[in-house]
Amino acid sequence: MKNNMLLWDETIFRDPTVLELDYLPEQFMHRDSQLQSLIYSLKPAVKGMRPINCLVYGPPGTGKTSAVLKVFEEIETHTSDVVLVKINCQMDSTRFAVVSRIYRKLFNIDPPSSGVAFRKLFEKIVLKLIEKDKVMVVCLDDINYLFHGGHADEIMYSILRAHEQYPGVKMGVIAIVSDTGKLYRFDPKVSSVFLPEEIEFPSYSYDEVGDIISSRIQLAFYPEVVPEEVREKIVNYVDLTGDLRVGIDLLKRSGLNAEKRASKNISEDDVDKAYESSRLLHLRRNISSLSDNEKEILRLVAENDEIKAGELYELFTGNNELGYTRFYGLVNKLKDSHYLDVSFSGEGMRGRTRIIRLNYPADDVIKCIRG
Numbered sequence: 001m002k003n004n005m006l007l008w009d010e011t012i013f014r015d016p017t018v019l020e021l022d023y024l025p026e027q028f029m030h031r032d033s034q035l036q037s038l039i040y041s042l043k044p045a046v047k048g049m050r051p052i053n054c055l056v057y058g059p060p061g062t063g064k065t066s067a068v069l070k071v072f073e074e075i076e077t078h079t080s081d082v083v084l085v086k087i088n089c090q091m092d093s094t095r096f097a098v099v100s101r102i103y104r105k106l107f108n109i110d111p112p113s114s115g116v117a118f119r120k121l122f123e124k125i126v127l128k129l130i131e132k133d134k135v136m137v138v139c140l141d142d143i144n145y146l147f148h149g150g151h152a153d154e155i156m157y158s159i160l161r162a163h164e165q166y167p168g169v170k171m172g173v174i175a176i177v178s179d180t181g182k183l184y185r186f187d188p189k190v191s192s193v194f195l196p197e198e199i200e201f202p203s204y205s206y207d208e209v210g211d212i213i214s215s216r217i218q219l220a221f222y223p224e225v226v227p228e229e230v231r232e233k234i235v236n237y238v239d240l241t242g243d244l245r246v247g248i249d250l251l252k253r254s255g256l257n258a259e260k261r262a263s264k265n266i267s268e269d270d271v272d273k274a275y276e277s278s279r280l281l282h283l284r285r286n287i288s289s290l291s292d293n294e295k296e297i298l299r300l301v302a303e304n305d306e307i308k309a310g311e312l313y314e315l316f317t318g319n320n321e322l323g324y325t326r327f328y329g330l331v332n333k334l335k336d337s338h339y340l341d342v343s344f345s346g347e348g349m350r351g352r353t354r355i356i357r358l359n360y361p362a363d364d365v366i367k368c369i370r371g
């Protein structure tokens with residue numbers, strides 16, 4: 001057998017667990033100022049006070065969740081008097097699901113599954129915190145998913161105003177918004193009490209992505225498994241999407257592709273093949289956070305290549321009763337988040353017609369809408 005071939009029980013992975021998406025990196029590079037802001041905001045909780053609420057925002061895959069979890073981990077080594085709950089709002093997307101998750105963390109048992117109102121469960125949580133003199137920090141990760149049904153406002157309102165109804169309770173919120181354009185808006189009832197420390201997670205620069213990917217390669221693979229040109233190719237792909245998750249997924253998939261060929265190193269071809277699946281990871285995740293109306297608009301544009309705004313509205317209202325202004329607001333949002341491109345043509349009744357196109361391949365968008 002050639003010496004660049006793997007024996008059947010050999011592997012190129014030194015530690016595959018570091019390529020899993022729930023792996024929390026020990027070394028968390030290029031996020032010092034964000035980690036400092038989080039520590040500053042949560043420090044009061046460690047001293048038995050109400051924490052400063054935070055709004056963490058930035059594009060997908062820029063380390064928001066991991067940064068919060070790093071700080072939670074750190075706090076847990078110092079004290080057990082702060083109850084830290086992280087909620088994945090994509091999975092727990094109603095206020096009942098969220099409060100159940102908090103209940104489970106505090107009481108270590110499932111809440112009664114039926115017949116109990118949100119208010120009742122919430123009250124049990126609050127009374128327990130007061131009785132045990134504990135501070136609670138609730139991290140609502142990807143709170144975008146709670147916006148559609150109006151759940152975000154209700155939950156935020158309950159947590160942030162709990163002390164008015166139950167004096168002495170100490171609760172705080174870290175809201176994580178995965179969005180490029182700050183496209184969230186809370187109800188005025190909430191914004192009047194939610195005056196958060198805003199912590200921005202901008203996209204990583206090319207060099208920063210390079211550092212993070214190199215460090216992950218060192219942990220994940222044996223030396224020389226990933227040649228320099230392959231590393232660069234992966235960094236370029238991450239740079240295209242801005243999502244580090246794509247890079248980590250690419251490392252895993254291209255490593256598996258190399259092993260499939262029984263090769264001791266990853267080739268550029270292994271990465272290109274892996275990218276076919278990894279690139280959809282990014283798009284699928286983003287599209288899944290859109291509302292049904294937004295997905296419908298994307299689907300119609302995808303099916304029509306390019307389309308005039310008026311025609312798109314007509315198709316849309318075939319199954320929908322949204323007014324033109326609301327409809328066009330959605331088109332604008334999709335444009336701001338770079339799904340759509342809107343340009344003007346010279347024709348049309350008033351001289352200028354808006355032409356709408358997709359910024360992604362139509363097939364990819366349709367695949368991702370289907371889930």
Ligand SMILES: Nc1ncnc2c1ncn2[C@@H]1O[C@H](COP(=O)(O)OP(=O)(O)OP(=O)(O)O)[C@@H](O)[C@H]1O
Binds near residue numbers: 021024031063064142
């Ligand atoms: N500075 C960093 N150093 C090492 N790994 C990082 C860093 N930033 C992000 N990662 C890795 O990138 C992946 C995505 O990070 P994370 O889930 O924290 O992003 P996010 O901003 O919360 O994404 P989303 O908004 O989509 O939920 C994780 O696997 C994480 O380990």
